[in-house]
Amino acid sequence: METMRTGTNLPRVGGFNRAVVLDTIRSLGEVSRVELAERTGLTPQTVSNIVRRLIGEGLVAEAGTARSTGGKPRVLLRVVPSAYYAAGVHIDPERLTGVVLDLAGGVVARSQWHAQDSSPGAVVGTMGRLLTQLLRRAGVPRARVLGLGVAAPGPLDAQRRRLIMPPNLDGWTDVALADVLEQRTRLPVVIDNDATAAAIGERWVGGAAGSFLYVYCGAGIGGGLVLADQVHRGTTGNAGELGHVTVQPGGRLCFCGKHGCLEAYCSMRAIVAQARADRGLEGPAESVAGEYEVLCRAAAKGADYEVRLLTEAARRIGAVLGDVVNLLDVDTVVLGGPALRHVGELVRDEAERVLRERVFARAVLSPTVRPSAIGEDAGAIGAASLVLEGAYSPRLATLLGTEINSYQPMNIPRHSQGGVPGTSLPPHPDS
Amino acid sequence: METMRTGTNLPRVGGFNRAVVLDTIRSLGEVSRVELAERTGLTPQTVSNIVRRLIGEGLVAEAGTARSTGGKPRVLLRVVPSAYYAAGVHIDPERLTGVVLDLAGGVVARSQWHAQDSSPGAVVGTMGRLLTQLLRRAGVPRARVLGLGVAAPGPLDAQRRRLIMPPNLDGWTDVALADVLEQRTRLPVVIDNDATAAAIGERWVGGAAGSFLYVYCGAGIGGGLVLADQVHRGTTGNAGELGHVTVQPGGRLCFCGKHGCLEAYCSMRAIVAQARADRGLEGPAESVAGEYEVLCRAAAKGADYEVRLLTEAARRIGAVLGDVVNLLDVDTVVLGGPALRHVGELVRDEAERVLRERVFARAVLSPTVRPSAIGEDAGAIGAASLVLEGAYSPRLATLLGTEINSYQPMNIPRHSQGGVPGTSLPPHPDS
Numbered sequence: 001m002e003t004m005r006t007g008t009n010l011p012r013v014g015g016f017n018r019a020v021v022l023d024t025i026r027s028l029g030e031v032s033r034v035e036l037a038e039r040t041g042l043t044p045q046t047v048s049n050i051v052r053r054l055i056g057e058g059l060v061a062e063a064g065t066a067r068s069t070g071g072k073p074r075v076l077l078r079v080v081p082s083a084y085y086a087a088g089v090h091i092d093p094e095r096l097t098g099v100v101l102d103l104a105g106g107v108v109a110r111s112q113w114h115a116q117d118s119s120p121g122a123v124v125g126t127m128g129r130l131l132t133q134l135l136r137r138a139g140v141p142r143a144r145v146l147g148l149g150v151a152a153p154g155p156l157d158a159q160r161r162r163l164i165m166p167p168n169l170d171g172w173t174d175v176a177l178a179d180v181l182e183q184r185t186r187l188p189v190v191i192d193n194d195a196t197a198a199a200i201g202e203r204w205v206g207g208a209a210g211s212f213l214y215v216y217c218g219a220g221i222g223g224g225l226v227l228a229d230q231v232h233r234g235t236t237g238n239a240g241e242l243g244h245v246t247v248q249p250g251g252r253l254c255f256c257g258k259h260g261c262l263e264a265y266c267s268m269r270a271i272v273a274q275a276r277a278d279r280g281l282e283g284p285a286e287s288v289a290g291e292y293e294v295l296c297r298a299a300a301k302g303a304d305y306e307v308r309l310l311t312e313a314a315r316r317i318g319a320v321l322g323d324v325v326n327l328l329d330v331d332t333v334v335l336g337g338p339a340l341r342h343v344g345e346l347v348r349d350e351a352e353r354v355l356r357e358r359v360f361a362r363a364v365l366s367p368t369v370r371p372s373a374i375g376e377d378a379g380a381i382g383a384a385s386l387v388l389e390g391a392y393s394p395r396l397a398t399l400l401g402t403e404i405n406s407y408q409p410m411n412i413p414r415h416s417q418g419g420v421p422g423t424s425l426p427p428h429p430d431s
Numbered sequence: 432m433e434t435m436r437t438g439t440n441l442p443r444v445g446g447f448n449r450a451v452v453l454d455t456i457r458s459l460g461e462v463s464r465v466e467l468a469e470r471t472g473l474t475p476q477t478v479s480n481i482v483r484r485l486i487g488e489g490l491v492a493e494a495g496t497a498r499s500t501g502g503k504p505r506v507l508l509r510v511v512p513s514a515y516y517a518a519g520v521h522i523d524p525e526r527l528t529g530v531v532l533d534l535a536g537g538v539v540a541r542s543q544w545h546a547q548d549s550s551p552g553a554v555v556g557t558m559g560r561l562l563t564q565l566l567r568r569a570g571v572p573r574a575r576v577l578g579l580g581v582a583a584p585g586p587l588d589a590q591r592r593r594l595i596m597p598p599n600l601d602g603w604t605d606v607a608l609a610d611v612l613e614q615r616t617r618l619p620v621v622i623d624n625d626a627t628a629a630a631i632g633e634r635w636v637g638g639a640a641g642s643f644l645y646v647y648c649g650a651g652i653g654g655g656l657v658l659a660d661q662v663h664r665g666t667t668g669n670a671g672e673l674g675h676v677t678v679q680p681g682g683r684l685c686f687c688g689k690h691g692c693l694e695a696y697c698s699m700r701a702i703v704a705q706a707r708a709d710r711g712l713e714g715p716a717e718s719v720a721g722e723y724e725v726l727c728r729a730a731a732k733g734a735d736y737e738v739r740l741l742t743e744a745a746r747r748i749g750a751v752l753g754d755v756v757n758l759l760d761v762d763t764v765v766l767g768g769p770a771l772r773h774v775g776e777l778v779r780d781e782a783e784r785v786l787r788e789r790v791f792a793r794a795v796l797s798p799t800v801r802p803s804a805i806g807e808d809a810g811a812i813g814a815a816s817l818v819l820e821g822a823y824s825p826r827l828a829t830l831l832g833t834e835i836n837s838y839q840p841m842n843i844p845r846h847s848q849g850g851v852p853g854t855s856l857p858p859h860p861d862s
Binding site for chain 1: 585586588589590595605642654656658659661663664665666667668669670671672673675676677678679680687689750753754755757758759760761762788789791792794795796
């Protein structure tokens with residue numbers, strides 16, 4: 001049980017400060033050296049030295065000047081978006097979504113593929129083709145791609161980088177997805193839970209910061225946790241399983257083997273099954289996603305039954321959010337994912353209403369629920385953000401020479417020579 | 432929403448490393464300079480310099496030698512327990528418990544007081560007298576006391592250091608407890624949720640580390656969260672409200688205004704009320720704690736009804752633990768607090784059994800539930816640990832020049848001159 005805290009030393013401090021400067025430039029978009037020093041708490045001399053090297057490495061460029069309040073105009077710095085790219089793929093039972101992001105987090109290509117055959121072999125093949133197609137379309141050379149991020153439904157075995165038992169993906173029991181994809185694509189591959197990926201993506205594009213819960217509504221319902229600026233993945237990388245919080249003790253049997261889970265009532269499949277039963281239709285839906293979409297379109301137009309159906313689901317989600325907020329004391333909940341198409345506002349409003357009724361410390365805590373800045377493609381953008389986050393975000397682990405979170409899924413190779421210290425960015429291909 | 436990451440610098444690194452060395456000596460009990468260097472990752476020269484100053488300040492002493500594997504024997508170092516002390520008081524509806532800990536975390540005095548009058552004024556007066564009595568009994572001069580920690584039931588207003596609405600304490604609406612106690616005791620006062628305090632105390636004595644959930648079973652049921660070595664208090668300092676997780680939608684009305692909370696079924700009061708109803712007794716119990724104790728003694732002796740009653744409560748606790756573990760992916764749950772007296776094993780066994788059935792990622796995650804190392808006095812020892820933790824534990828905040836958690840309750844004054852850098856220990860009175 002005993003874990004020792006470790007001290008730190010000069011090279012680690014240098015690397016960490018470098019990563020802090022790069023991340024600050026990225027997240028502010030454009031910033032002067034003076035403001036960088038103010039923001040980071042580093043001395044102007046340190047900032048100046050770090051910036052000189054980042055410019056030399058082709059990662060940062062000067063981008064015109066800003067009017068200064070007296071004195072000479074300040075030169076603005078920005079990240080060079082085309083210096084590197086990251087690819088991301090989201091695996092959903094009914095489709096694959098792929099994106100390519102540049103170093104500044106902009107989406108430079110996007111593609112979607114409706115899977116006919118969802119066996120692991122077929123999906124890996126499709127992912128390889130999808131990636132090649134995306135990079136070609138974006139005009140991005142493979143040498144500039146830092147890695148491929150994959151977002152998948154949990155649970156996963158983070159240590160062995162395998163999907164264990166994705167609920168809605170038949171035949172995917174214990175698949176070594178990262179290894180297989182690395183062989184196929186010759187890129188470093190990182191996998192993570194889709195909701196955690198979405199949370200990282202949300203932070204990456206500036207949609208949320210500090211502490212928040214990301215609720216990913218896809219085929220199922222997952223949660224991604226960012227607590228005090230750190231992504232919380234837990235001991236095995238499976239934190240955030242909102243979908244399996246009990247909402248009805250002894251209630252409907254869930255595929256996970258428990259009774260009364262949130263997903264047994266509020267997954268796309270459950271909502272569609274409920275609607276079919278209410279209408280006396282027999283057998284399962286031909287296309288869950290298709291029928292779900294029809295229900296949501298009707299709800300968006302104000303159809304009574306569908307509004308009630310979706311409101312009831314939102315109420316259950318809000319109740320679970322109440323438990324989570326009481327447990328974690330976060331004041332921001334972000335809702336995203338494809339299941340919210342057409343009904344984002346309806347679900348948000350009702351979930352927030354129910355959540356607020358349930359906050360124990362309501363005298364001081366008044367949480368808000370808001371829509372995701374990355375929306376429907378949250379999974380895929382989040383997957384690509386995993387690569388960028390792992391490759392260039394300042395990590396306390398760097399500073400402490402250890403892993404501060406129990407589990408960090410990054411396996412992007414670290415470039416000890418010629419790369420950017422404190423990050424795992426390789427040396428720039430042109431430098 | 433935007434939070435910037437800050438860099439670090441040399442004085443901060445020096446302070447942090449100093450705190451790391453001191454904490455490592457404390458937690459290992461006795462350790463040589465060579466082992467300190469290995470454990471902390473610092474160079475032998477850095478360790479040697481830091482240790483020299485700590486000895487000069489009277490915080491660390493040499494404590495004999497250890498046989499070395501070849502070469503000369505290694506001098507062992509230990510913390511000087513009598514260098515400083517911390518006082519802790521736990522406020523429970525029916526009693527106050529006070530302890531004094533030395534710098535090594537040893538209990539040097541303990542006292543308990545059954546409150547007749549639980550109004551704020553009476554309790555503050557009692558706490559003042561209790562503290563004076565404890566220090567006199569332990570022979571500890573007030574100048575050596577770093578501060579007074581107070582553990583209280585939530586919710587609290589951490590920023591304003593007030594108790595807002597402790598559920599079982601009538602007349603305690605929005606009491607500025609820390610300020611009032613500081614005036615009365617002339618000591619720095621820190622307040623925190625009782626379960627969070629207990630979690631910190633558990634870590635302080637080496638009972639748990641890394642990531643764990645502490646379940647504090649007193650009059651109510653609270654949770655304390657340590658995630659990746661950081662205490663998670665949340666945005667307002669009210670994280671861990673396990674007692675208000677919904678276990679029965681639309682169920683019994685809880686004092687918090689919601690229906691079906693865990694505490695509406697499993698608090699001492701709820702269990703006693705259930706037993707009285709089952710036996711046809713009318714009216715409320717004269718002493719909830721007294722009747723609860725009788726039930727637990729009977730359960731411990733194997734009485735059928737009482738075993739069923741407590742097992743049912745444990746089952747509900749286990750179900751909530753299942754939700755928490757699915758959400759946070761922690762593999763250790765620690766059970767402590769006075770409500771477990773006589774029934775600790777029964778509750779642990781059943782809660783663990785139910786928890787394990789409910790783990791979604793059970794292929795990789797197999798959590799254990801175990802008894803607290805600090806037991807019944809967890810609240811009071813935790814309260815005193817708050818002071819020690821705040822005063823001398825290495826904190827990332829020191830290194831980053833910022834607060835890494837959203838909320839840190841420490842207000843122990845930092846001694847910028849002559850104290851121990853990286854901690855808020857004052858200069859030693861004898862130095």
